[in-house]
Amino acid sequence: MDNRTIVKTDYYPDNNAEQDQDYAHPTMNVPVQPEARQHRRTRESLTHIKGWGADLDRKNRPGVPMERTPPRYTPANMPTPPAQHQHVEVLVSNERPGITPLHGTVQPPSGLSGMMRRAAFKYTENDLRHWLMLLGADRVNVVEGIVEDLAHGHVPNILGEMGIKSEWEHNKAGLAKKVAIAGVLAGAAYYLLKRRDERY
Amino acid sequence: MLAMNYRGPYRVRAQYKSDPTIEHPGDAIIRVTRSCICGSDLHLYHGMVPDTRVGHTFGHEFIGIIEDVGSEVTTLKVGDRVLVPFNIFCGSCFFCQKELYGNCHNANPQSTAVGSIYGYSHTAGGYDGGQAEYVRVPMADVAPIKIPDDIHDDDAVLLTDALPTGYQAAEMGDIEEGDTVVVFGAGPVGIFAAKSAWLFGAGRVIVVDELDYRLEFVKNYAQCEVVNFKEVGDMALHIKKMTDWLGADVCIDAVGCDAAGSVAQTVTGRLMKMQAGAATVLHWCINSVRKGGNVSIVGVYGPTFNAVPIGNALNKGITMRMNQASVKRHVPRLIEHIRAGHIDPKAIITHRIPLEEVADAYHIFSSKLDNCIKPILIPPRAYETTRPVTNSVSEE
Ligand SMILES: [Zn+2]
Ligand SMILES: [Zn+2]
Numbered sequence: 396m397d398n399r400t401i402v403k404t405d406y407y408p409d410n411n412a413e414q415d416q417d418y419a420h421p422t423m424n425v426p427v428q429p430e431a432r433q434h435r436r437t438r439e440s441l442t443h444i445k446g447w448g449a450d451l452d453r454k455n456r457p458g459v460p461m462e463r464t465p466p467r468y469t470p471a472n473m474p475t476p477p478a479q480h481q482h483v484e485v486l487v488s489n490e491r492p493g494i495t496p497l498h499g500t501v502q503p504p505s506g507l508s509g510m511m512r513r514a515a516f517k518y519t520e521n522d523l524r525h526w527l528m529l530l531g532a533d534r535v536n537v538v539e540g541i542v543e544d545l546a547h548g549h550v551p552n553i554l555g556e557m558g559i560k561s562e563w564e565h566n567k568a569g570l571a572k573k574v575a576i577a578g579v580l581a582g583a584a585y586y587l588l589k590r591r592d593e594r595y
Numbered sequence: 596m597l598a599m600n601y602r603g604p605y606r607v608r609a610q611y612k613s614d615p616t617i618e619h620p621g622d623a624i625i626r627v628t629r630s631c632i633c634g635s636d637l638h639l640y641h642g643m644v645p646d647t648r649v650g651h652t653f654g655h656e657f658i659g660i661i662e663d664v665g666s667e668v669t670t671l672k673v674g675d676r677v678l679v680p681f682n683i684f685c686g687s688c689f690f691c692q693k694e695l696y697g698n699c700h701n702a703n704p705q706s707t708a709v710g711s712i713y714g715y716s717h718t719a720g721g722y723d724g725g726q727a728e729y730v731r732v733p734m735a736d737v738a739p740i741k742i743p744d745d746i747h748d749d750d751a752v753l754l755t756d757a758l759p760t761g762y763q764a765a766e767m768g769d770i771e772e773g774d775t776v777v778v779f780g781a782g783p784v785g786i787f788a789a790k791s792a793w794l795f796g797a798g799r800v801i802v803v804d805e806l807d808y809r810l811e812f813v814k815n816y817a818q819c820e821v822v823n824f825k826e827v828g829d830m831a832l833h834i835k836k837m838t839d840w841l842g843a844d845v846c847i848d849a850v851g852c853d854a855a856g857s858v859a860q861t862v863t864g865r866l867m868k869m870q871a872g873a874a875t876v877l878h879w880c881i882n883s884v885r886k887g888g889n890v891s892i893v894g895v896y897g898p899t900f901n902a903v904p905i906g907n908a909l910n911k912g913i914t915m916r917m918n919q920a921s922v923k924r925h926v927p928r929l930i931e932h933i934r935a936g937h938i939d940p941k942a943i944i945t946h947r948i949p950l951e952e953v954a955d956a957y958h959i960f961s962s963k964l965d966n967c968i969k970p971i972l973i974p975p976r977a978y979e980t981t982r983p984v985t986n987s988v989s990e991e
Contacts, residue, residue, distance in 0.1 A: 435773030446937025469686035499721030529645035537603035540649035556606040558958020565964035
């Protein structure tokens with residue numbers, strides 16, 4: 396037993412990667428000691444932590460049991476709410492009949508992305524195509540957003556929308572790097588195009 | 596009204612849109628006085644959640660003052676100061692009657708798997724969120740909670756998601772006295788999960804992240820041990836070295852699909868979208884927890900699928916519990932903890948940004964600039980009152 400006490404319960408390694416190596420060998424051939432786990436910190440050693448153990452009583456934890464009937468914070472046997480009047484197109488999962496009594500009405504489907512979304516809702520949530528078509532529609536919708544801005548005479552300030560002001564304030568080095576990379580890429584593209592022009 | 600407006604991945608702006616209206620007799624319209632940007636908003640911001648439509652207003656963590664109520668609302672009146680749980684729920688369905696408010700079946704027509712969440716894409720119901728001057732709140736008699744006069748607005752807004760989610764994460768870990776709890780992620784939810792683990796009687800709390808400023812914060816705030824995963828070799832091996840070679844009793848995933856830390860997961864999950872985000876932290880949780888231990892997941896993943904070592908979970912006999920937080924069932928207890936001085940939620944707020952500058956707010960939070968932990972957005976009309984002035988709106 397005496398040569399097995401290398402794993403000490405009061406010794407916690409720090410985050411030092413070099414130190415990880417120290418562990419590779421000393422414990423070789425040393426049995427793991429489940430009894431080490433029995434040496435738990437005492438309540439007395441944890442009194443400096445405000446509120447320690449305040450919710451120790453399992454029966455008194457607010458989320459136990461996970462399914463709690465009847466509910467404590469809403470009325471028991473509450474009637475289903477009346478159906479919300481549907482005044483815009485709402486896409487509905489086909490894994491359930493009908494529309495829910497409550498629903499969101501913002502940004503109804505429109506344009507090409509809307510057609511893609513309608514098509515996606517022909518598939519169940521269980522079908523991967525449903526989600527992939529929605530992700531595709533999201534990308535198309537971004538282009539539609541820019542077209543719509545321009546149609547309203549608004550040129551979107553894309554760098555502003557990406558937070559360039561805060562990038563300038565808090566990450567000048569990162570911004571300079573991005574500008575430099577963009578510059579190099581633009582330069583390379585220009586060079587390649589120019590070379591191609593010369594060839595023909 | 597002025598509202599946050601999604602234009603595409605990494606692109607948002609503040610823009611005027613029409614005010615929300617009462618669309619159902621149970622609705623209320625709330626004038627927002629504070630809203631937060633949440634780590635899970637970043638999944639939307641990064642374009643990872645299917646059916647995130649251009650023009651959508653995000654924001655599921657907000658408080659405000661009742662401005663108007665529908666004909667069937669009886670318990671709230673104009674002028675009441677309320678906090679609104681991020682779940683939209685009916686109170687009457689099969690799931691609400693079991694207090695699974697995060698899983699309501701009557702408020703999201705678009706998806707049966709996902710509950711309904713303010714400003715969280717059409718996959719979560721298609722409701723605009725609270726990063727705006729006004730917001731439509733369905734089932735006003737059921738979901739919102741009047742803010743007691745002694746609870747500060749900044750504490751109240753963290754009771755809408757971040758604190759209850761962190762608390763429920765610890766609770767789902769089924770912590771026993773003296774347990775070693777590892778929390779992956781030192782964002783707001785991870786910070787609150789670490790703090791809550793002590794309330795449930797943990798003996799050791801270890802928080803893992805890659806950002807030193809956040810680890811420094813959580814070390815002081817939650818009096819825990821910290822590990823920077825960039826400075827260790829293998830994560831599971833490191834946790835085993837720290838835990839008598841057995842593994843942690845409880846591992847908590849407070850990160851979700853935007854995780855860093857694994858090239859393979861980042862490329863397949865975040866860049867190529869071949870899985871519903873990077874499952875790095877799930878992988879670490881399953882492989883770092885002890886046999887028979889508990890894994891608790893509150894980090895958000897997409898609706899498709901993820902590459903996780905489920906065989907190890909089976910062979911180790913792990914119990915995995917997960918859910919969106921049922922905010923309403925935790926708030927009363929959490930208010931008691933705030934009053935008792937056990938926890939000071941508002942201490943994690945690092946940035947107060949006018950709603951007009953929402954683009955920069957998202958960029959700062961997403962890129963972890965300026966040591967950001969929790970940013971809150973203040974709408975232009977936040978300081979107007981329609982009721983007697985309280986401590987909350989006058990003291991700044
Ligand atoms: Zn949130
Ligand atoms: Zn319900």
